Each structure stands twice: as C-alpha cells, then as structure tokens.
Amino acid sequence: EVQLAESGGGLVQPGRSLRLSCSASGFTFGSYDMHWVRQSPGKGLEWVSSIGTAGDSYYSDSVKGRFTISRENAKKSLFLQMSSLRAGDTGVYYCARGRYYFDSDDYAQFEALDYWGQGVLVTVSP
Amino acid sequence: SSELTQDPAVSVALGQTVRITCQGDSLRIYHVSWYQQKPRQAPVLVISGKTNRPSGISDRFSGSYSGNTSSLTITGARAEDEADYYCCSRDSSAGHLHVVFGGGTKLTVL
Numbered sequence: 001e002v003q004l005a006e007s008g009g010g011l012v013q014p015g016r017s018l019r020l021s022c023s024a025s026g027f028t029f030g031s032y033d034m035h036w037v038r039q040s041p042g043k044g045l046e047w048v049s050s051i052g053t054a055g056d057s058y059y060s061d062s063v064k065g066r067f068t069i070s071r072e073n074a075k076k077s078l079f080l081q082m083s084s085l086r087a088g089d090t091g092v093y094y095c096a097r098g099r100y101y102f103d104s105d106d107y108a109q110f111e112a113l114d115y116w117g118q119g120v121l122v123t124v125s126p
Numbered sequence: 127s128s129e130l131t132q133d134p135a136v137s138v139a140l141g142q143t144v145r146i147t148c149q150g151d152s153l154r155i156y157h158v159s160w161y162q163q164k165p166r167q168a169p170v171l172v173i174s175g176k177t178n179r180p181s182g183i184s185d186r187f188s189g190s191y192s193g194n195t196s197s198l199t200i201t202g203a204r205a206e207d208e209a210d211y212y213c214c215s216r217d218s219s220a221g222h223l224h225v226v227f228g229g230g231t232k233l234t235v236l
Contacts, residue, residue, distance in 0.1 A: 033223055035223075035225065037169075037227075044210075044212065044227060044228075044229050044230040045161070045163070045169060045212050045214075045227045045230065046227065047214075047224075047225040047226060047227055050223040050224070050225065051223075052223055056221075056223070058220070058221045058223045058224045060224075094168055094169070098223070099174065101157060101175060107222070108222070109156060109157065109216060109222060110156070110157075110215075110216040110222065110223055110225060111157050111159065111174055111175050112157075112159035112171055112174035112175070112214070113159065113161075113169075113171065113214070113225075114171050114174065114180065115171075116168040116169055116170070116171075117168065118168050119168055
C-alpha cells in the first residue's frame with residue numbers, strides 16, 4: 001500500500017526557516033517524481049515545488065529563491081527546506097507522488113498526483 | 127504561468143447529473159487530472175489522463191474534454207459527493223514538472 005507521511009510542521013516566526021519531511025512507503029520511491037502542494041486556510045490548492053527522478057527541481061514563482069526541494073532515495077524521503085518564511089506561507093503542506101505519461105513525441109509529461117499524504121500544518125506568525 | 131479557470135460553486139439535486147468544467151490553454155496540449163477534497167481531508171485523485179478513473183473511484187465519475195475545456199461529470203449525485211473539486215495540469219509556460227491547479231469548484235448536493 002502506498003503511503004506518504006509529512007512531518008516537521010509547526011509555528012514559526014516570519015523570516016525564520018523550517019524543514020518539512022515526507023516519508024514514503026509501499027512503492028519504489030526513486031522511480032517517481034514527487035511534489036509539494038499547499039493550501040492556505042480557506043483557500044484552494046497551490047502547487048509549490050516538484051523534483052524529478054534525476055533530481056531536477058521546479059518551483060512556483062511565490063517560493064522560488066526561498067524554498068529548496070530535495071530527496072533522499074535510499075531513505076525514501078522527500079524534503080522541503082523553507083526559508084525567509086512569510087505569513088502568506090501559512091497553510092497545510094501536502095507531499096504527493098507524481099505520475100507521468102509519454103506524449104506523441106515520446107516525452108514524459110506530468111499526468112497526475114496519484115497519492116497524497118495527510119498534510120502538515122505550517123503557521124507563520126510573530 | 128498558465129491558468130486554469132473553474133466556476134467557484136456548482137449545485138446539483140440529489141440523484142441528478144452535474145458537470146464541473148475547467149478551462150485553460152494548457153489543456154489543448156497536456157492531460158488534466160481532477161481531485162476531490164472533502165473538509166479536513168487530503169485531496170483524492172478521481173480522474174487522470176483526462177478520462178481515466180483510478181481504481182476504487184466510483185464509475186459515477188467521468189471525464190471528457192473539448193478544445194481548451196475539460197469536464198468532470200458526476201452522474202446520480204449523492205450526498206457524499208459534496209466536496210471541493212480541483213483540476214490540475216502541467217503549466218505549459220514552464221518546465222515539464224511545473225504544475226498548475228484550477229481555483230476549485232465547491233459542489234453542493236441539494
């Protein structure tokens with residue numbers, strides 16, 4: 001059974017840092033792209049960052065330069081290092097597994113986030 | 127970045143059929159996926175690859191697409207279908223793992 005479990009959330013002051021972790025089980029972790037998605041209180045889902053199987057990383061404009069995604073395949077773990085935190089970063093952070101398909105030119109393309117963790121709450125407040 | 131547009135709220139009578147739509151230029155090129163999220167729960171994938179339904183998802187859920195619009199259709203709506211629904215796709219203006227979500231549609235079952 002595929003399982004994802006986030007940890008590391010909590011209350012942090014603006015400008016400080018926090019590191020989220022996501023522990024995976026039930027699948028070959030190193031063979032999948034992984035993503036972080038967040039949800040501010042009462043708001044919709046917002047994609048934050050992703051990392052490919054080769055370690056290539058991508059970020060939303062709202063976190064680029066402040067957040068760093070990484071993975072440790074041997075430990076089946078995904079991380080999100082968050083720095084210079086702002087009140088707008090407050091929310092529930094989910095890790096999710098990515099699924100891809102091959103397009104007509106045989107390129108791998110993002111298809112879906114097929115498994116999600118239960119999320120971890122990050123609160124940025126003085 | 128690309129944008130995906132959803133109606134903020136839709137309602138359906140119990141037992142009736144409802145269609146939730148998602149519009150965006152990226153949908154002309156890339157696959158869309160749909161997620162159901164109930165209060166205080168993590169999102170759940172209900173449709174992937176525009177029309178594919180994951181194992182365990184009711185066959186009352188189906189996907190379709192035309193041009194820049196993708197639709198999630200729920201037939202025979204039940205009270206348990208009341209939830210927020212989000213579409214998602216690759217952001218066509220950025221790297222291949224750069225993803226974008228629609229704003230979400232709150233479905234009310236009357």
